[in-house]
Amino acid sequence: MRIELEKRAKISTLFSILSPFIAFLLMIVFGGIMFALLGKNPVTALYSFFVEPLSEVWSLHELAIKAAPLILIAVGLSVCFRSNNWNIGAEGQFIMGAIAGSILPVVFYDWQSPLVLPLMMLMGMLGGALFAAIPAFLKAHMNTNEILTSLMLVYVAQLFLDWLVRGPWRNPGGMNFPETRTFAANAILPEMIASGRTHWGFAFAIIAAILVWFMMRYTLKGFEISVLGQSERAGRFAGFSSRRMIWFSMLLSGALAGLAGISEVSGAIQQLRPVISPGYGFTAIIVAFLGRLNPLGIIAAGLVLALTYLGGEAAQLSLGVSDKVTRVFQGLLLFFVLSCDTLIHYRIRLVWYRFTASDLDGSR
């Protein structure tokens, strides 16, 4: 017997919709097997991982808080990935955005003005974009692989933040803890709804998703992005510049990652610490692909991946398993999403093959 992948005459619409759901289902199945191997009842474990966090109002707010940065970053990444620019360094751009946006509340903490918050957001976007400009410059002008440079710059950003909060930006009144001073009230992103902690970062994420969706769907810029992503040569024929597209997509995704960073710090943490992200910048890559690189799909995918963070925390408490379980689920999901995409382009056939006399004749 052998398995044959047979190319479909046309891309299957059915499977391009079903594929993320099949992937999610497979993740549940294999996650259940993993829990069983850990000696936990898979049903109760999965329940506490995926259902319990959705059962209370406060945890729904937590879901939105966690989904906001994932969606914001993934929307930017979708533009990068669609244009064939592989920005893997959103985590670093997130951190640099958070640092740049925190200059006002940390260094100029006694400046009180309604301008503080909008300026923080702008500086956050600028910080993320400038940090993304490094791999953009290297790719556009030195032909350097952006996957490597953007990824390596993540560690630069992480260590820079670590140095800042232990050194120059450490809170003078903070008992020597590696933290900056907590932000003043006018530097904190307010809550959106009275019922809980969800801050305006979630609104930014939804607005960004809709704007980018509009750009991709209706405008010449969106068309340019798709064309250059599918064929650089055809893009050149159309008069589009792939070099300018490197800059555009990297700066856009850097700015959105930076906005996510400063929103997270200003809205949820309210100070800088050595670690401000549980890997949002990397998880957003999964979000982008699970959402089929479509900004509206990314909103849904962002909520799903946010759930894995909450589930990990819940599982840690109620089951006593390591929160690394979150990473395992995220990894399973990405793996299955990418492999289920095969179904869109191919049909799988099992071929039963028997030897016959004529085979032997033929090979003699």
Next chain:
Amino acid sequence: MPVEGATANSPLLTVSNLTKLFGSFAACNDINLQIDQGEIHALLGENGAGKSTLVKMLFGVLAPTAGEIVWQGRNVRIASPAAARKLGIGMVFQHFSLFEALTVAENIALSMDSNISLAKVAEEASRLSHAYGLPLDPKAHVADLSVGERQRIEIVRALLQNPRLIILDEPTSVLTPQEADRLFETLNKLKAEGRSVLYISHRLEEVQRICDRATVLRHGKVTGACDPRAETPASLARMMVGSDVAAVTAEGTSTKGDVQLEARHLSVSARTPFAVSLKNICLKVRAGEVLAIAGVAGNGQGELFDALSGEYPVADDAAVQIRQKPVGTRNINARRLMGAGFVPEERHGHAAVSAMPLSDNLVLARSRSDAKAFLGGGFLNIIRRDAVAAATKRISEAMDVRKSGEDPPAGSLSGGNLQKFIVGRELDRQPAVLVVNQPTWGVDAGAASRIRQALVDLAKAGSAVLVISQDLDEIFEVATEIAVISEGRLSDPYPARELSREKIGLLMGGMYGKTEGTGAVHAH
């Protein structure tokens, strides 16, 4: 036309009811074919007719879905190319698989199944190559060889297996007329030895010249089996495309106008190690004129197109002139705005994005030149889908583009229909200057004739048309002037009526006409 019955001597290969399905699509549908000992059998068909699929099944690359292959009276299943070679079937592919850094002998040795010493391979290869009139130096590096010589390696490689049947896939598409003549001599030698040849082509003239019988495929089915010598090119073409192919009429070309496209001492150094540099190219195309540039592939045609279209602008602004204005440093859209249109050689991934629908592929070429019609919403540049859809429909109707559905992906169209759309996309603008690279490469006869007629008509209507082509039949059909490109140098232009195929063949080989006294024919 009915399939002919078996001839007196027993057939070498009989294929009955062979079918290959890809999903629900039948690439080959119920194919019957018979090849006798010692015949050159043509497999004719337009692009996408199923020729390659059929041959791949015979060579063990694809497994048939249904049907039988009978080889020398025995029913066989050919599981792999190695099995095919053991049976005595050899194949020379259209695209060669050679290592450029290795010598001829090393390349041949790599394909041999058993461990024979390199010296022995070299000896055997040179013996065979001389016996069949395919001169080859076993010690030469492949990188230094011409395309024709590389093809000889592939043929010798196939011959070393002592095959009964040799399959050749579009062998002359890369050869000069002289090289093709040489190949035909070799084929006749093989035939005289009692070997059979399955010759895949869409060039009717060649098939008539060398083939004893022909099987014609259309849409995966056999539409005819015949003696090509008893047919006319028109009747063969009819079997291939299913309808009469209109002859291109180039008569009555209008008087020439002003120079609309000009290259002045255009030199471009090679962008990559594999590219050809352009050396001091001068050309002029006047309104009402079709200048055709002949040449064997890989002699700078692509580079010339890039420089003329502005996909890769050149340093010297004056080196390229459109409507008597220097544009050398301007990009492709600036040149389009001055009234120029461009059709590149490669359809997929250059002239069109395969996965995108036709309407998007219309926007691809005309987003700037037709911004007024196709874009709205001010600085947002929103694509006006209704206007684009109407223009797509107009072009499809004007060029008779056959497609499944209203706006299918470009990749789902056959080569001919997509090319008609790509050419129609430019004609729809009535360009004053049109530069086309290989206008009918890999296109079926019906579409090719339509495209050529459109080019001739455009010139008649007062545009300047530059056609870069490897196809001499095409060049003689459309051109008023002909120049030849070889190793990045362009010959002087000659009036099409005064130029013979032999002369073009010599120019292709780099023999420039400047010293032969005909250089001053064209008054530039």
